[in-house]
Amino acid sequence: ATEFNKLTDRLQESEAQQRQFVSDASHELKTPLTAVKGFNDMIMLKSSDDTVRDFSARVDREVNRMIGLINDMLDLSRLEENRKLDRVPVDLRNVADEVAETLMPLASEKHIDLTVTGNASVMAEKEHMTELIKNLAENGIRYNNAGGSVRVTLSDTADGAVIDVRDNGIGIEEKYQSRLFERFYRVSKSRSRETGGTGLGLAIVKHICGIYGASVSLTSKPGVGTDVRVTFEKK
Numbered sequence: 038a039t040e041f042n043k044l045t046d047r048l049q050e051s052e053a054q055q056r057q058f059v060s061d062a063s064h065e066l067k068t069p070l071t072a073v074k075g076f077n078d079m080i081m082l083k084s085s086d087d088t089v090r091d092f093s094a095r096v097d098r099e100v101n102r103m104i105g106l107i108n109d110m111l112d113l114s115r116l117e118e119n120r121k122l123d124r125v126p127v128d129l130r131n132v133a134d135e136v137a138e139t140l141m142p143l144a145s146e147k148h149i150d151l152t153v154t155g156n157a158s159v160m161a162e163k164e165h166m167t168e169l170i171k172n173l174a175e176n177g178i179r180y181n182n183a184g185g186s187v188r189v190t191l192s193d194t195a196d197g198a199v200i201d202v203r204d205n206g207i208g209i210e211e212k213y214q215s216r217l218f219e220r221f222y223r224v225s226k227s228r229s230r231e232t233g234g235t236g237l238g239l240a241i242v243k244h245i246c247g248i249y250g251a252s253v254s255l256t257s258k259p260g261v262g263t264d265v266r267v268t269f270e271k272k
């Protein structure tokens with residue numbers, strides 16, 4: 038038993054070191070990237086050459102993608118920390134309304150109707166709930182067609198609090214559905230790239246659900262849409 042304990046201790050220690058490395062590396066990468074973004078902004082400001090401006094705009098898109106990736110990696114490594122949760126009552130309607138407000142520019146740019154209905158509350162860290170709803174709603178917008186919709190529906194059921202995010206977008210073929218929650222897994226790399234995806238959104242969602250013992254189910258049909266349902270079981 039002591040040998041086993043030693044082994045698990047060592048395993049935990051090396052996992053902690055790995056997390057620390059990801060976290061340090063992410064922070065280190067952010068500094069030069071932010072500088073690159075700043076200099077590129079200057080090029081954009083100073084140049085009147087269309088070709089240069091076109092390249093500069095591309096650099097900006099790619100830099101933003103990298104910053105997005107780094108932030109998602111930092112989020113994931115924080116979620117893996119196994120620290121004690123600081124749970125407070127969270128009004129999910131409040132959170133969903135705030136998320137909808139942040140996503141409004143993206144939604145209107147893509148001509149997607151984003152709405153929030155219902156009410157529910159959970160004992161959780163608000164930031165986790167924001168992240169969860171944001172990732173799901175953002176996917177609903179990004180993998181959608183102009184004129185489509187995303188509905189965030191909250192309810193307090195006998196089973197517990199439910200967050201349901203439904204879109205009538207492009208949907209996902211059944212053969213891909215089981216892998217969506219893996220890190221960096223994307224059905225279409227090009228579509229994900231085009232829309233600024235990192236491939237980490239659903240991995241983050243799954244992690245958050247894991248922390249709270251919430252269950253997550255996804256149903257989807259190509260050409261019809263996708264429905265993701267998260268249930269926080271009553272304890």
Ligand code: ADP
Nearest residue numbers: 176177180223224229234235236237238239263
């Ligand atoms: P990404 O940053 O690429 O969106 P996610 O982890 O959030 O990464 O999602 C993984 C993949 O699952 C996406 O690349 C996309 O192919 C698919 N996907 C996720 N949500 C939806 C959705 N609502 N409709 C269609 N496909 C989706």
